Amino acid sequence: MxxxxxxxxxxxxxxxxxxxxxxxxxxxxxxxxxxxxxxxxxxxxxxxxxxxxxxxxxxxxxxxxxxxxxxxxxxxxxxxxxxxxxxxxxxxxxxxxxxxxxxxxxxxxxxxxxxxxxxxxxxxxxxxxxxxxxxxxxxxxxxxxxxxxxxxxxxxxxxxxxxxxxxxxxxxxxxxRLGRGQRVRLVDPDGPPPRPATAGDGSFLRPVGGPVTSPFGMRVHPVTGVRKLHDGVDLGAPCGTPVQAAAAGTVVLRERHPAYGWRVVLDHGDGTRTGYTHLQAFAVVVGQRVEAGTRIGSVGTTGLSTGCHLHFMVERDGAPVDPMLFV
Ligand SMILES: [Zn+2]
Ligand SMILES: [Zn+2]
Known part of the structure; x- marks a missing residue:
């Protein structure tokens, strides 16, 4: 040419x-x-x-x-x-x-x-x-x-x-392709220690049962190897497990993101949003009103993920905060 x-x-x-x-x-x-x-x-x-x-x-x-x-x-x-x-x-x-x-x-x-x-x-x-x-x-x-x-x-x-x-x-x-399949989760040694399993303020439902496999905070990304903020909490659950809305709200985003995979974002008013990522299926559409506990999708491993889990995010006025403060 x-x-x-x-x-x-x-x-x-x-x-x-x-x-x-x-x-x-x-x-x-x-x-x-x-x-x-x-x-x-x-x-x-x-x-x-x-x-x-x-x-x-x-x-x-x-x-x-x-x-x-x-x-x-x-x-x-x-x-x-x-x-x-x-x-x-x-x-x-x-x-x-x-x-x-x-x-x-x-x-x-x-x-x-x-x-x-x-x-x-x-x-x-x-x-x-x-x-x-x-x-x-x-x-x-x-x-x-x-x-x-x-x-x-x-x-x-x-x-x-x-x-x-x-x-x-x-x-x-x-x-x-790079590193997927190495089921390694590195927690940054300079980051916060893993949180004890104490309850938050109870304002949110936990969207899936299952253990916290990676807490909110600074860590080395298990796939990219880059040290950055882990902007949510990973809840381990088998693929296909129903994911429920943490609180009543409105579906404001449903997309297929290169890193977050299939994700749904709910707006709960007063500047609070929750995000549910790496899903394998959606159960809601944008604009839909949901109650706490409404099924919004299923656990998957889409996007940058090393295995089936829910990466659950909470944002206050656009900034990520530790979801475990609320569940
Ligand atoms: Zn380039
Ligand atoms: Zn995560």
Whole structure:
């Protein structure tokens, strides 16, 4: 594909769309989007499809394990957004294949080094990758070096690897593959100690029975490895367990979120909202009035989740607070 074709593609991808504060210029950001799209278009070789392979957990492509920026899929195929995740890294560190596969693209697109590896139905894409040591058609193992993480073409404030996950022309969340299945919950050693099972003020019903498997507070995210506020409480319960409204209110949100998964948010008036996330089914619609105890959905493990549980959130005037203060 020549420069003019890439240019036309850049036009189609709305290169004038504004970037968020703190990001690289719209032009550079767009070039990366184009690079991703070009690498997609150049893929022609489906390797021996192996259904089991699709379910494989990906290994991290860098030694550093930190997510600088999450997936942010646009509403339309060509809209502005972020079609992958940015993983923080050190300049020059080795970029490794996340799973066994076949290299279907290795080259430079609009000045950015890009490698694509096909794993059967899905593909992983890596950029910017310099000093590439693989070529199209090469079989690679999990963890095998593809090249070095380049500073040029990185669209983070510091150096990062943009990792994409593609199924056909659809962009999926790479974090669902990275670390899912390691059923590990790390509680941050600097965070608050696990709360004793004392009752809160009783103003809310507990939306599901079951133990608190991860309390509200600072922790290391079990999937992304990033230290941040755990903005709710995890209640362990089997998938399919009915989830009940904690209090009377109105359904103000019902969505499929990349991180929270399927979630419902209720507004209870006076600035209080409750959120029910990682659901596998909805039982209410937006605008619906519910009573305390009304079934709003079922426990699931959608979004960034390591297993069946309810991540229950309470917000007061837009700020997350510890739900256990109320149940
Ligand atoms: Zn990115
Ligand atoms: Zn949680």
């Amino acid at each position: 020549g420069a003019s074709a890439a240019g036309r593609l850049a036009e189609r991808m709305h290169c004038s769309s504004p970037s968020s504060p703190g990001q690289a210029s719209p032009v550079r950001r767009c070039l990366l989007l184009v690079a991703t799209a070009v690498s997609l278009l150049l893929v022609t070789v489906p390797s021996a499809a192996d259904g089991a392979e699709q379910d494989a957990v990906w290994s991290w492509p860098l030694d550093t394990r930190a997510v600088a920026r999450d997936l942010d899929l646009p509403a339309s195929r060509y809209g502005a957004g972020h079609r992958g995740v940015d993983l923080s890294g050190a300049p020059g560190e080795t970029v490794r294949a996340v799973a066994p596969g076949t290299v279907t693209f290795a080259g430079t697109v609009a000045g950015v080094g890009v490698v694509t590896v096909s794993h059967g139905a899905e593909r992983s894409t890596y950029q910017p990758v310099e000093d590439r040591v693989v070529a199209v058609g090469d079989a690679v193992d999990r963890g095998q070096g593809l090249g070095r993480l380049g500073p040029a073409g990185s669209h983070c404030a510091t150096v990062c690897l943009h990792l994409g996950r593609l199924l056909g022309e659809d962009y999926l969340d790479p974090l669902e």
